[in-house]
Amino acid sequence: MIVETVSRAVNEDIPEAVADKRPDWSRLRIAGLVETYRVALPDRATVEHHTSTPPNDHEPRVEAVADRDPDSATELHAFLDGMPVPAELTEVDPGRGWVLSDWRELAAEHAAAASPAAAELIRQLFREGESNEFVTA
Numbered sequence: 001m002i003v004e005t006v007s008r009a010v011n012e013d014i015p016e017a018v019a020d021k022r023p024d025w026s027r028l029r030i031a032g033l034v035e036t037y038r039v040a041l042p043d044r045a046t047v048e049h050h051t052s053t054p055p056n057d058h059e060p061r062v063e064a065v066a067d068r069d070p071d072s073a074t075e076l077h078a079f080l081d082g083m084p085v086p087a088e089l090t091e092v093d094p095g096r097g098w099v100l101s102d103w104r105e106l107a108a109e110h111a112a113a114a115s116p117a118a119a120e121l122i123r124q125l126f127r128e129g130e131s132n133e134f135v136t137a
Contacts, residue, residue: 049083090114092125094132103135 030036041047060081066089067075078087090110094103107126111119129135 046083090122092129094129094135097134100130100135100137103130
C-alpha cells in the first residue's frame with residue numbers, strides 16, 4: 001500500500017497524496033519535490049521477531065480470532081506469523097434489519113475506509129445482502 005501510494009504520488013507529481021494516505025506520518029520538511037516525513041515504526045517485539053526469525057519458504061500465516069459478545073461489539077484480534085498486528089473488522093450482517101438506503105450508505109462508508117481489495121469484497125457482500133429478507137425498501 002505504501003509503495004503503491006508513493007509510486008502513484010511521484011508518477012502523478014502530487015506529493016500531497018502520500019500525506020493524505022497515512023495519518024500517522026508527520027511532515028518534517030519540504031525541499032522542492034522532496035518531502036521528508038517521520039513515520040511510526042513497528043514496536044520492538046515485532047522488529048525483533050522478524051529480524052531474529054530465519055526466513056522460510058511458507059506463505060505468511062494470518063490468523064484472526066473473533067470475540068463475539070451478543071450484548072456488545074465483536075472484537076477482532078489478528079496475528080501475522082504469530083505476532084499481533086492491528087486489524088479492522090467490517091461486519092456485513094443484514095439479519096439485524098435494515099432499510100435499503102441505510103444499508104447502501106453503510107456499505108459505501110465501509111468501502112471508502114478500506115483498502116481497494118477489501119473494499120471490493122465489502123461492496124460485493126453488501127450487494128449480496130440486499131436480497132436478504134431483513135433488508136427492506
